[in-house]
Amino acid sequence: MKHAHIALLAAVLCAPALAATPLTADSVNGAGKSATAKPGKPEILRAQILLDRAHFSSGEIDGASGTNMRAAIAGYQKARGIAGNGALNAATWAALNADSADALTTYTILDADVAGPFQPIPEEMADKAKLPALGFASAEEALGEKFHASPALLKALNPGKDLARAGEQIVVPNVLDTEPLPKGGKIVVSKSGRTLTLLDTAGKTIAQFPASTGSEHDPLPLGDWKVNGISKNPVFHYNPKLFWDAKAGDTKATIPAGPNNPVGVAWIDLSKPHYGIHGSPMPASIGKTQSHGCIRLTNWDVATLVTAVGGGTAVQLVQ
Structure with missing residues (x-):
């Protein structure tokens, strides 16, 4: 019996771990x-x-x-x-679960999704300024942005599928055509919470997005401000004097529009000079890294936000 117990224990200890439920x-x-x-x-x-x-x-x-x-x-x-x-x-x-829609749905890749042009995005501002536009680097990146997902997740959900081929049917997060936001009455940005919260005109919370909110070099300007205006698909006017980490020899540059522009697909100008709420070409970093003082959201979250706010919307930046 002793040997039987030892054999059984060895079998349990040496057995492979149960496989995690596959993502389907x-x-x-x-x-x-x-x-x-x-x-x-x-x-x-x-x-x-x-x-x-x-x-x-x-x-x-x-x-x-x-x-x-x-x-x-x-x-x-x-x-x-x-x-x-x-x-x-x-x-x-x-x-x-009150939302009865499927979380994952099927999608057929369109010609427009893979039309490009796609090209690598250079690191230096001077090199970015030479490009006609700052579009996506790949079809996978474009689809990830469209479905608010990491390209790695899309690959995991679609083994063996070609994400760069029009007509390919793939599995994606069901995030298109959701209910639009009502009119926003106030934006509250929390430095400690790393979130941007939108309240409606009655003071009810209607949305929340993760945000990168400044750094020790460019702290979030706490206080009450307002939205001056909104620019969609903005160009970015790079001024090295405004960036503590600018490299020696950097000069002013106009960076063309596009989802890989440093401020993404939208700029919400605040009454505090040089500060705004904007998108980002690095969605995986939002809420996890610092910014140069402005409030960064993912491109899709800032695109949602601009549908509900406008000039005069109150903005409160809090600790």
């Missing part, structure tokens, strides 16, 4: 519908997509938990009056 449309679309469901990768991915659809963004959808995900859940819980600390509890799932 079925596994993700069925995740989180049971009150006892534990948040594995399918649950996390479905929650990220449903939060995005509700305008409580976790930033780049990647199927991984982290600070942006917890902040999105906590903001959603607070707005819905749900007790919680940023964890996916049963009450939060019950609220999210």
Whole structure:
């Protein structure tokens, strides 16, 4: 018997770990519908997509938990009056599950999605200024931006598929054609929370996005400001005198428009000179890295925000 127990123990210890649930449309679309469901990768991915659809963004959808995900859940819980600390509890799932749409859906790649032109984006501002536009570097990057997802996630969801071929049918986050935001009455940016919250004209929270909000060299200008105006697909006027980390020899440059422009696809000008809310060519960094004082969002989140605010919208920047 002793030898039998030893053999059994050895078999257990040497057995391969159970494989994680694969990310498929079925596994993700069925995740989180049971009150006892534990948040594995399918649950996390479905929650990220449903939060995005509700305008409580976790930033780049990647199927991984982290600070942006917890902040999105906590903001959603607070707005819905749900007790919680940023964890996916049963009450939060019950609220999210009110959205009956599939989290993952199929999409046929269009000619326009892969038309380009695609080209590598140089690092130096002077080299960026030489380009006619700062478009996407690849079709994968373009599709990632369209579906608010990391290119790595799209590849994982579509093994063997060619993401650069028109006509290819792929699985993507279901984030297009969601309910538009009502008119915003106030923007609140939290430095410590690394979030931008939008309130409607009655003071109710209607959206929250992760944000990069300054650094020790360019701290967020706390206080009350307002939106001066909005520029979509802006060019960027680079002035090295305004950047503490500018390189010796850098000169002023006009950087052409495009999603890989340093301020992304939109600039919301604030009444504080030289400060604004804008997009970013690096969605994976939002809420996780510092900025040069301005408030950075993902391109898709700033594109959503500009549909609800305009000149005169109140902006409060808080600790």
